[in-house]
Amino acid sequence: MSDNKKKWFTLNLNSKHKQTSSSCGCGKTSGGCNSHQPKKEELSNDAFFEAAVDASIGDERHKDGFDQVFDVKMDRRSAFKKLTASLLIGAGAAASCTSVTSSSESKEKAQIDWEEQFKGNYKLMDDKEKSATVDRLVRSYQLRTGKNINMSSKNAEEDVLFGYAFNISKCQGYMDCVSACVEENNQDRNSEMQYIRIHEMKDGKGFNFNEADDNYYHEVPAEGHFYMGTQCFHCDNPPCVEVCPVQATWREEDGLVVVDYDWCVGCRYCMAACPYDGRRFNWSKPEVPEEEINKNQHYLGNRMRKKGVMEKCTFCVQRSRAGKNPACVEACPTGARIFGNLLDPNSTIRWVLENKKVFRLKEDLGTEPKFWYFMD
Incomplete structure (x- = not known):
């Protein structure tokens, strides 16, 4: 990807919203005429999405692959759909991990689903990350079918077209x-x-x-x-x-x-x-x-x-x-x-x-x- 192009995956989800103050005809900036009570403004779509992600995910948002998944502007409905799908996976993972009767394979499958949900774009991965997602997919197939597959992540070779x-x-x-x-x-x-x-x-x-x-x-x-x-x-x-x-x-x-x-x-x-x-x-x-x-x-x-x-x-x-x-x-x-x-x-x-x-x-x-x- 050329440096002179804006990277599609670099959007500012962590922008700070500046607070503004105002004064009225009384000449005071607080108290007095009771007109300076803080206004309860409705959150913008961006601020709402920011708060929803922080409340639901917290520090997880800074992990590799997560920013690529959530670093997209969307309306509230789309945000909730995205969050709901992801949190359901997380809930399944949590339930599997805390259940006394859940097998170790069920826990492993839930963990794989969680990690796959938040992986990034393949072309942005390094070789270690590519191998990791391939290993997860191979293991997921084993858990689901009881059979093995051979999956490669081999890159293009030099001097080959x-x-x-x-x-x-x-x-x-x-x-x-x-x-x-x-x-x-x-x-x-x-x-x-x-x-x-x-x-x-x-x-x-x-x-x-x-x-x-x-x-x-x-x-x-x-x-x-x-x-x-x-x-x-x-x-x-x-x-x-x-x-x-x-x-x-x-x-x-x-x-x-x-x-x-x-x-x-x-x-x-x-x-x-x-x-x-x-x-x-x-x-x-x-x-x-x-x-x-x-x-x-x-x-x-x-x-x-x-x-x-x-x-x-x-x-x-x-x-x-x-x-x-x-x-x-x-x-x-x-x-x-x-x-x-x-x-x-x-x-x-x-x-x-x-x-x-x-x-x-x-x-x-x-x-x-x-x-x-x-x-x-």
Whole structure:
């Protein structure tokens, strides 16, 4: 974040309200005409919120992560809703800790819920804080299901910038990539969420997405048609990032555009701003059968999401940062998908960019997507 921009998370909740005095025509500032009795002024919204937080939380407000959660101006109703939800969690934690019959696991679960409620934005955490929230989520899953998951918080590596190329000549419309993506990234089965779209287009009509069929159910490849895939393009100038009011989505150093699901407020501004239809919204709680959950996860990738938040393709961050190809690349039976490090002069994707006539969608928008198309 550049220094010349006001930091969104730095708001003054601790401002002092100056007291003012006045005098009247009697020439006295106190006593005398009885007109100097202190007025009972109604608290402003800011003062009311300040008092409510201090009364309910006290010194807890100065702990790491708390200021980020409560450092937002809001009206009284919103303040009470926020405080009530948080205090209910606290009440549950207190009840678990004081109950004679409560198990140690119940106490631990309540403590985890409390700490997760007040954690900060992931991109503002240091490595120790990132590891701590990952450990809490792993432990929470163990307590809830009795099973284990492997969750990573691995950061972007130096000298790595991920890019993607799609060979239109080779794609046959099999959709193996779509199925692999759904399974790898724990996408909601009820809504049949899919990050990848495979567009079936008629030969000679150009790239006409308005007339393309994205839900074909016939034998492929169909005569007189060609196929073209779209997903999140991980732009260098992502408009989705610019419009997010809480900075729940951002671009990582290795070029991946990611989402902090626990910081997203579900406004869907990013969904509206994306010119490539790369974002998905959870209208209901995502459901994945326990036996189908991919337990190799990344905090910014395929960990389980919740109702009311955005999600998207991450180039399988849990795989790509481990030196593997995304699931769609690995699953493609025709080799139409190519992924690699754009900064590596010996990588396959660099060879494609240097030796093929490549193009990108909507280049005139200046979004600089890191997803190229080409033909043999």
